[in-house]
Amino acid sequence: MSSAADQITFTGNPLDRASDGRADPAWIEARLADPQSLFLPLYRGDPLLRDGRAVFLASAARADIPSRATAVFLGVRNDRAHFAVDLSEAPGPQDAPFADFGAYTPLREAAFALGEAGDDLAIIGQARWLLDWHRRHRHCAVCGSMTEIADGGAKRLCPGCGAEHFPRSDPVAIVLATHDDACLLGRGPHFPPGFLSALAGFVEACETPEECAVRELREEAGVALSNVRYQFSQPWPFPSSLMMGFIADAKDRALTLDVREIVEARWVEKGEIQSLLAGVKRDDIKLPPRFAIARRLIERWAGQ
């Protein structure tokens, strides 16, 4: 985290989440009315970009925000409250409010356009994460009633049964398996040939991320792991994964692929990785982009 270029994408959110303030409805109302406050519009999780920057609307624009739109509190920076506004009800991004201010841009494209670091991406990620969760959790899972937003969007309350519901963060173990001077890269069926990455899977009930790493590599590739070493994490707002990155030792290089999960996997020597990281193009191996934690794991291992 020594420089912006090293910062992992979607981390480094500069906002103070103000968990005290947001729990007070009067405080939230005052910040919504504050002319200093800023509003980040999203269309189905995608930010509005203009001249390579995310558009944050000044409070004067609030008059054009549909009253039905969900607004959630993100945090405070320099005494200015930031809110995200969900404008997903329009039939298409061109029809959404404020579309003439810029272009609603798919978040993966925006992650390229906004650079690898950038405070904006962390804020946009948080906004997408929260709005998506609210959109898909309008009902109480306990009793089925319609729930209500509370704490500025930090939770939902059920007026039927009293249950509280909090946004999800789904932990994922993503693992660079290594054997001597090679690492294991693979791809699922939804990636084109050559687009290889570290293997990953969701942490299951009552499982540590290290146990998940061992299980996933055994299930998906038939690889026995040991010495599973945590490196760093990345929140991944597609929609709500907490990617926990590991490097681990494989017992040998034998592979037994579960082809429903992994259709291509290979051991790649460190020298090949270093040449790919230096910019050499190959059709048979394309490394993940720098905004993905898998790339950062590969870089760390190759630099060791």
Add this chain to the structure above:
Amino acid sequence: MSSAADQITFTGNPLDRASDGRADPAWIEARLADPQSLFLPLYRGDPLLRDGRAVFLASAARADIPSRATAVFLGVRNDRAHFAVDLSEAPGPQDAPFADFGAYTPLREAAFALGEAGDDLAIIGQARWLLDWHRRHRHCAVCGSMTEIADGGAKRLCPGCGAEHFPRSDPVAIVLATHDDACLLGRGPHFPPGFLSALAGFVEACETPEECAVRELREEAGVALSNVRYQFSQPWPFPSSLMMGFIADAKDRALTLDVREIVEARWVEKGEIQSLLAGVKRDDIKLPPRFAIARRLIERWAGQ
């Protein structure tokens, strides 16, 4: 993980979760009918203990399991499928089926009775986690419809809107803040005086566990952290927390407590910790039990 006594409680689950098999309803049906299968009864998340061991019912007992009871697949060991059965509908633990086989015992007590390690605790934790999630997620959060169990309990499906729902694992950062040769211990208002532990909080939307650690210590104790170092994790089935353990450096020893969260906090010298770990009793400091990750963090730091 070099010995059973070192193993963190609720880790080391010996079952193969058989994610291939469980996705096939016919396979699940066959395992339910298999005379080799075992059934772990739980009453509101608490296991049935007899002679200091958890009771796993042989399939012959299935006739006495109410047909309405939720059964979820846990995994396979030595070719025997293990299922958990939710017997929570009885008015009290003494009235639940099989109560005459032993005693339904609160899980925290069971964690003492079953020893610090023990495969049984990891299996019971998984069972409690899954059954609790199913009990509190009968409805679809998207549309409110009643959902149906699928994949042996690894997910729920909504017949109304088609949404899939998966069990939650809620990541928590638990942090031992240190300054020179002292560590920070505190307690929330729900603990009695003297029962001190490491500070902790839930990871929020689009946040890394390290960012959460920094935020929580700032919010709850006014402490500025740096060099936040991951140690190990513990799944904590009360009801579904993934405790990620960190040790970190505090800038100084000044404390500004948020008394709604932390009513007592103090810096404790390493020598004092070592004497407490050696068994010296003090009324003003009681360390957490060994089945809690906080104790393991303290032990690791004190042993360094």
